[in-house]
Amino acid sequence: MTDRPGAEPAGRERQEIRAVPVRHPGRWVAVAVLAVLAAMLVHTVLTNERFGWDVVGNYLFSAPILNGLRNTLVLTVLSMAIGIVGGVGLAVMRQSPNPVVSGAAATYIWLFRGTPLIAQLLFWNFLAALYPRLSLGVPFGPEFISVDTNVLITQFAACLLGLGLNEAAYMAEIVRGGMLSVDRGQAEAAGALGMTRSQTMRRIVLPQAMRVIVPPTGNETISMLKTTSLVVVIGYFELLTSAQRISNQNFQVIPLLIVAAFWYLVLTSLLTIGQGFVERRFGRGFVPDRPGSRLLSRAVNT
Amino acid sequence: MTPMVEATGIHKSFGRTEVLRGIDLVVEPGEVCCIIGPSGSGKSTLLRCVNHLERIDAGRMRVDGSLVGYRESGGKLHELRESEVARQRRDIGMVFQRFNLFPHMTAAENVMEAPRTVLGRSRSAARKEADALLDRVGLAARRDAYPGQLSGGQQQRVAIARALAMQPRLMLFDEPTSALDPELVGEVLDVMRGLAADGMTMLVVTHEMGFAREVGDSLVFMDEGVIVESGVPRDVLSAPRHERTRSFLSKVL
Ligand SMILES: Nc1ncnc2c1ncn2[C@@H]1O[C@H](COP(=O)(O)OP(=O)(O)OP(=O)(O)O)[C@@H](O)[C@H]1O
Numbered sequence: 212m213t214d215r216p217g218a219e220p221a222g223r224e225r226q227e228i229r230a231v232p233v234r235h236p237g238r239w240v241a242v243a244v245l246a247v248l249a250a251m252l253v254h255t256v257l258t259n260e261r262f263g264w265d266v267v268g269n270y271l272f273s274a275p276i277l278n279g280l281r282n283t284l285v286l287t288v289l290s291m292a293i294g295i296v297g298g299v300g301l302a303v304m305r306q307s308p309n310p311v312v313s314g315a316a317a318t319y320i321w322l323f324r325g326t327p328l329i330a331q332l333l334f335w336n337f338l339a340a341l342y343p344r345l346s347l348g349v350p351f352g353p354e355f356i357s358v359d360t361n362v363l364i365t366q367f368a369a370c371l372l373g374l375g376l377n378e379a380a381y382m383a384e385i386v387r388g389g390m391l392s393v394d395r396g397q398a399e400a401a402g403a404l405g406m407t408r409s410q411t412m413r414r415i416v417l418p419q420a421m422r423v424i425v426p427p428t429g430n431e432t433i434s435m436l437k438t439t440s441l442v443v444v445i446g447y448f449e450l451l452t453s454a455q456r457i458s459n460q461n462f463q464v465i466p467l468l469i470v471a472a473f474w475y476l477v478l479t480s481l482l483t484i485g486q487g488f489v490e491r492r493f494g495r496g497f498v499p500d501r502p503g504s505r506l507l508s509r510a511v512n513t
Numbered sequence: 514m515t516p517m518v519e520a521t522g523i524h525k526s527f528g529r530t531e532v533l534r535g536i537d538l539v540v541e542p543g544e545v546c547c548i549i550g551p552s553g554s555g556k557s558t559l560l561r562c563v564n565h566l567e568r569i570d571a572g573r574m575r576v577d578g579s580l581v582g583y584r585e586s587g588g589k590l591h592e593l594r595e596s597e598v599a600r601q602r603r604d605i606g607m608v609f610q611r612f613n614l615f616p617h618m619t620a621a622e623n624v625m626e627a628p629r630t631v632l633g634r635s636r637s638a639a640r641k642e643a644d645a646l647l648d649r650v651g652l653a654a655r656r657d658a659y660p661g662q663l664s665g666g667q668q669q670r671v672a673i674a675r676a677l678a679m680q681p682r683l684m685l686f687d688e689p690t691s692a693l694d695p696e697l698v699g700e701v702l703d704v705m706r707g708l709a710a711d712g713m714t715m716l717v718v719t720h721e722m723g724f725a726r727e728v729g730d731s732l733v734f735m736d737e738g739v740i741v742e743s744g745v746p747r748d749v750l751s752a753p754r755h756e757r758t759r760s761f762l763s764k765v766l
């Protein structure tokens with residue numbers, strides 16, 4: 212405003228605002244209380260020997276813990292990959308005008324969200340009890356390939372099937388919510404340009420839906436990090452199982468829980484940072500990269 | 514010469530309400546046909562039937578001689594597959610009241626999108642065409658702006674460029690200036706005037722009577738799903754023959 216010529220009527224002084232800012236005594240009280248509490252916490256954590264920081268240090272980078280960490284990572288990454296790919300597929304199926312296709316997707320989601328994950332893990336692990344051999348062929352006709360179920364569905368594969376297929380059901384609803392958040396006019400504009408439904412989905416609807424899909428997917432991933440510990444029910448192991456196996460032998464329960472918590476927090480922090488990058492990528496066109504354009508873009512995109 | 518648009522006996526209902534009740538309309542190549550009428554009279558619906566965004570219940574819709582959405586063979590109608598409908602729509606550009614630009618793409622990317630994905634144009638060729646089109650609508654300088662950073666008038670001009678990128682033979686405009694601040698209406702109408710001068714066939718739903726009078730070759734007044742009267746814009750606007758037209762015009766003029 213200051214450099215706009217003629218903004219100020221001639222002969223009148225600019226009246227600067229020099230006001231006394233509002234005081235916030237409550238904030239200072241809060242700071243004091245929190246500081247005291249924090250000091251108390253640090254003090255007890257450092258002085259209480261039963262935290263066993265030396266034990267924590269001994270095990271933090273030990274082989275069994277790092278093996279468990281690796282399994283946690285691998286299971287999380289692969290299960291989420293299955294979950295996301297499957298979820299997008301199911302969400303697209305649910306939007307299909309073909310009632311058989313959308314019904315199939317709805318049934319899948321109903322089944323996998325409606326039964327406990329532990330039960331699903333056990334089911335995949337004991338699939339061999341139901342079908343000792345898995346084969347590919349014509350129903351009631353010849354078989355082309357036939358394999359022993361126990362060879363095909365290893366413990367690891369059962370973990371992935373259980374975690375991934377269950378996650379797909381949840382991801383499907385997240386993706387569907389994202390797709391519903393995209394204005395119908397977008398698909399119409401794409402259709403009017405001669406784009407097919409699948410092109411519209413890939414190029415127009417999904418990229419915009421991502422803005423809505425990414426934050427809850429971050430949640431799901433962080434939750435999956437910890438959910439992987441359920442694989443213990445079928446005898447597999449990951450970070451928490453490894454920590455517990457050690458503490459079952461040396462009775463240092465708290466230090467080993469701290470070891471596990473430390474690594475979970477490291478992974479969660481990394482994921483949070485990664486999520487920020489992804490959100491920025493899909494926020495293009497929505498996030499103002501020019502000060503002052505925020506109001507405009509919000510007014511236009513609502 | 515085959516008409517660009519030939520609608521005969523078009524009927525369309527949403528549930529129980531019949532929105533179009535027997536529309537006959539012919540638009541010749543190069544003609545600018547403006548449609549006016551009160552809110553809810555079915556103008557948008559008629560426009561959306563032309564490119565099969567809405568499926569008609571009865572009648573025949575032909576664009577450039579071929580049926581829209583169907584194929585006639587052996588005296589029977591066959592529904593077209595989704596990809597065939599998409600192919601028909603390439604030749605029919607559409608501009609919406611609320612622009613419907615793709616917000617996650619820059620102005621240039623919006624214009625390049627359909628040539629790239631539908632026609633398989635190379636990136637550089639599409640880019641060159643997009644630059645030329647944005648230049649034509651006066652927005653060459655804003656090619657890298659996202660829709661959220663453009664004014665309404667600029668967005669609508671990008672939307673026109675986006676539709677033109679498919680080199681349509683027919684352009685449909687559904688109240689292209691109704692969502693704009695008054696001072697931005699002129700820049701969009703100017704672009705449309707230029708298009709008309711270049712010989713584009715245009716079907717324009719509008720409340721801009723000045724544009725209809727000046728640029729339109731014909732004017733259609735719709736009310737309650739029927740065409741009440743049509744003719745040369747000057748005649749219809751200055752000497753309407755029907756009472757309903759008269760009362761509508763007295764309200765908007
Ligand atoms: N998808 C739909 N489902 C149900 N009813 C609809 C649908 N689209 C339009 N209608 C109804 O059809 C009638 C005609 O709508 P249309 O949008 O064609 O009118 P219009 O002449 O374009 O009006 P306006 O000037 O307000 O845009 C309206 O009563 C509207 O409520």
Ligand SMILES: [Mg+2]
Nearest residue numbers: 556557558688
């Ligand atoms: Mg309308």
